[in-house]
Amino acid sequence: KNQVEQSPQSLIILEGKNCTLQCNYTVSPFSNLRWYKQDTGRGPVSLTIMTFSENTKSNGRYTATLDADTKQSSLHITASQLSDSASYICVVSEAGGGNKLTFGTGTQLKVEL
């Protein structure tokens, strides 16, 4: 069964600090991996999308990495801000499955003063 597991489940950091969120997946055949940010009560918003040939992609203070061999990804947030407080969801797309997406349960990040 295709699965996406994220760690940690929740994280509290101080404003200005960096953090790294982890994602392990078993989706096969693999097409691409996405990171989404979801504010409380709102829809997820895309941060990055990576195919198997890409091992890093940045979007401002967000940098995602992908190791397709070990089926692991990470999302690094630099110089965190209060507005980064949200759930970060790792999503893996299955090749040939017509946009079939498998969602992780998310890492709940809280940035405090």
Place this chain on the structure above:
Amino acid sequence: EAQVTQNPRYLITVTGKKLTVTCSQNMNHEYMSWYRQDPGLGLRQIYYSMNVEVTDKGDVPEGYKVSRKEKRNFPLILESPSPNQTSLYFCASSFKGDSLVGTEAFFGQGTRLTVV
């Protein structure tokens, strides 16, 4: 502005009373889908549509219906809602159904449904 619009945002209803949650996108996307999000679980796909008049079941389709008569609209229908359908629902759309090409999925703002 490119967006996916869901209505209503909040809904409380009683068991067995038919309801429809509307979803509309203005990006000319072929692919649309519905998800439900429950505490401790990732988003789970209910139904999806690759194009007009083409719909298929996702992972948790029981108790739901959809239709795709026009490209921009993809309503979710609960013929006889039950309390276990209390959840947060999201509609999403994207270009193409070919997952070999990384396509960004745009999500609506969500509909919080409570069935009592």
